[in-house]
Amino acid sequence: MATLHSLKVLEADRYYVERQLADAQQDPWGTALMMWQNRLAEITRQIDELAASSSSYASVALIFEGNPVISSTDIRVDFTTDALTTFQKLVAARLAEQERQAAGDHAALPRRGRLPGRRSSSLYIRDIVRGSMGFVLEERAEQAELLPTKLKEAVESTTALLGRLNSAEEDEFQRIVLEAEPRVVQAIQKFTKVLFEAGASTRIAGDQNELTMGIADVDRLSKRLNEVEVSEDVETVDGVLQGLLPEKLEFEFKIAGEDGPTIRGDVAEDLATKYTLDPAFVERLLHKPGRARVKVVRTSKNGVLTKEQRIMETLEPISSTLTAY
Missing domain, CATH: 2.40.50.140 (Nucleic acid-binding proteins)
Known part of the structure; x- marks a missing residue:
């Protein structure tokens, strides 16, 4: 599971257990106190183990809130399909962009159609986010990898790029758009448009980068990107x-x-x-x-x-x- 999201879940569990542990101090028999102490020790162990671990494969959690989500159990199918599809296309475009840059190739990506390396950009729904409405997307691990895969780097850089665009002042925003591939910009436009039109917010958490965009953030970013033609x-x-x-x-x-x-x-x-x-x-x-x-x-x-x-x-x-x- 995406490391940053998993850590946040475990930290929330630890906070809850610590509160229960404080109340259990009054237990005359000490049974509840021991139970919560053991639970706290196990959560702490999991946090330490997860923080020290490192996966070579892409993993990212996409969590949604807003109009398409009802409580933490239901989400509109049409929104989910559009949001996951446009995010996948954004990652694919980012991967193709990075592979060309790594090869010293400065030609722009094709405007339409198949992208180079499309097969290696596929993400799969691996799990449902508990306690919120979201999905964990992961790369298929077909063989052992010692170094981060290209797809993992693309996923992390996609989250970082969205974060930079979301927080950038106007001059920096224009510079980022200028340097990015047109197809990457278009993919970001489509992803944010899906969120904007649905009245949704999102949190994207990978192994290294994390981004939260509230309704106001989504609205602002979508409107700024609409100025790009x-x-x-x-x-x-x-x-x-x-x-x-x-x-x-x-x-x-x-x-x-x-x-x-x-x-x-x-x-x-x-x-x-x-x-x-x-x-x-x-x-x-x-x-x-x-x-x-x-x-x-x-x-x-x-x-x-x-x-x-x-x-x-x-x-x-x-x-x-x-x-x-």
Whole structure:
């Protein structure tokens, strides 16, 4: 179970037992006193053991309050589905972002579709949070790991990123948004929108990072993120494909004309698959005249462009000879 949440539960139990132990001092037989002393010793042992332990796998508790939750036993199914789904997508985007950064790859993530490493980003509902309405999400431990997995790092950094955005002043908020991948920003927008529209608050607790967002926090963060706009345009361009890396979903394309620039960006998954599996397709297109449909994704904050991303969606040979490459 997520360490920080488990510690909080045990500490609440210890507080309760300490109160009972104080009352039991008046027990003339000492039976209740011994029982509560033993219980306190066991809780203290569990706290010490948990504090000293370290798991290499991702584990996080998502706890909800507000309109979708009735007491601590019932929660709306539609809200639960949307909240857990958008959180999972946020973690997946964060993992893909961190893997690209670790590889020294500065290309933006694809705006839509499958993310690199999607299979390794899956979390599973492992338990229900007791005493509150929430869920413990964990990574499947298929083999022993000595070091924290990439997914564990992504989960912890996701919680930390949400915390930074929640507490940041305006200048810091803009800087964080500017540095983040557009797809990560969009994923945060969707997660907070689910909370905002449902009138829900949340506490997210992992092994290292913890975040509590009340109703006012959710409202403020959702409204600030709504100021971030992502627009899409589709361009058809002629030129020559200089290179395409299907495993990294990247391309390099020289625009036709003597002074035509070389553009770089991401490749749609379907096009990358075709490029990988169809040698004849590669033969017709690599270093030869072609026509590409490129989607341009622009991220703006209060009308100011902060990031631009290009995604090649289709590519076909053209019969006419293009000059000056």
